Amino acid sequence: MSLTSDSATSTVHPAVKNPLIITILCWCTMLLDGFDLVVLGAAIPPMMEDDRWDFGPAQATMASTAGLFGMMLGALVISYLTDKFGRRRVLMLAVVIFSAFTAGLAFTTNITLFVILRFLAGAGLGGALPVCISIVTEFRAVSKAGSASTTLMTGYHVGAVATAFLGILMIKPLGWHSLFIAGAAPALILLPAMYFLLPESPQYLKSIGKDAEAERIATEYNIPIDDELDKKHATEVNNNSTFKVLLGPTFRRNSLAIWGTSFMGLLLVYGMNTWLPQIMRDADYDLGNSLAFLMVLNIGAVVGLIVAGSLADKHSPRKTALLWFVLSAIFLGLLAIKLPIAGLYAMIFLTGVFVFSSQVLVYGFVGENHPSSVRATAMGLSAGIGRAGAISGPMLGGLLVAQGIAYPWGFFAFAAIGLLGAIIFSFTRTLKNRTTSIEQV
Structure with a gap:
């Protein structure tokens, strides 16, 4: 039911x-x-x-x-x-x-x-x-x-x-x-x-055959228990290991694109959080302003998460993530332009709105487009491979700073990574019938 x-x-x-x-x-x-x-x-x-x-x-x-x-x-x-x-x-x-x-x-x-x-x-x-x-x-x-x-x-x-x-x-x-x-x-x-x-997830409970307990929890929380993807791919999921499912014909294209995009997304997050103050110091801004830029960047992140979540529910995480990665690239590139201090703060705020939310929207796409029995593993692979980007981001920024070219080339490099993230993510395809699932909520 x-x-x-x-x-x-x-x-x-x-x-x-x-x-x-x-x-x-x-x-x-x-x-x-x-x-x-x-x-x-x-x-x-x-x-x-x-x-x-x-x-x-x-x-x-x-x-x-x-x-x-x-x-x-x-x-x-x-x-x-x-x-x-x-x-x-x-x-x-x-x-x-x-x-x-x-x-x-x-x-x-x-x-x-x-x-x-x-x-x-x-x-x-x-x-x-x-x-x-x-x-x-x-x-x-x-x-x-x-x-x-x-x-x-x-x-x-x-x-x-x-x-x-x-x-x-x-x-x-x-x-x-x-x-x-x-x-x-x-x-x-x-x-x-x-x-x-x-409580335990009713979708997980149903995937391991505990239908009665799953039905009870779903009823208590008034949530759907029958997932379209669980039904559609039941044979594929039941007859293969988790990794074979994720790299099988149905999910392979999405899996590879998700992993590549997650690498780029977390590279941006950790690279910018680590090196923005120093890049701005290299651009001749004082330390006080450089640290304030980092705070404004993260304030923008919170606003961006709220806005991105609402748009993703309405238009899909995929469409929103593609837009967010492109806008991240644009605003990162614009940071290389010398602006009055008020304009620069506004630009950094908008950069924060898009850069930090982009990768989170990838997680939303993963959650929406995988059966419950492989969802957490798919999410973990996205986050785990993304952590390799988190390690690479500070290394890239450090290399540019050491070479004395962090400003303006650091912003151009991060902008290129944002654009590359959008290109890679464009190869994904939505597997979930959003019209049906939204009507059921």
């Missing part, structure tokens, strides 16, 4: 539980991702001044890179486990891994152990993002995959800003160790809340 909220359908059951709590729990998990983005940058200066170890720029680079490699591995492995063992249990496991090893960072001044712990913490957190997007997509209805992903990622940026403020408040009186304890502490509340309030 397909559950819908169409007033003309008599089989609708009134919702007795609000799926908003699921979004909130996953949004809080994304706060931890935002924390991890900023925490090392905030802690590195006092860590380098700590006489108990010889922690210098090389060691800081190792720790940062280890965390990114851990995220890449976690996205690939944990998301695969999600399609095998369920969204709920694996998401809780990811939070436990991240929080336990992040707490461990506060209690060591051994550089080798610190780097290992950063890698393991990253592995836990890297798996959380694709799982969160998968489960929220399924409880918000697949036709709202665009806003599901963008809503969650606002938590990422809020977490980044909050961690910067925590660093200002805590590091001087309590030391750099306190910041890692603060990053692990939310699990003490988040995990019990997940245990009691986070």
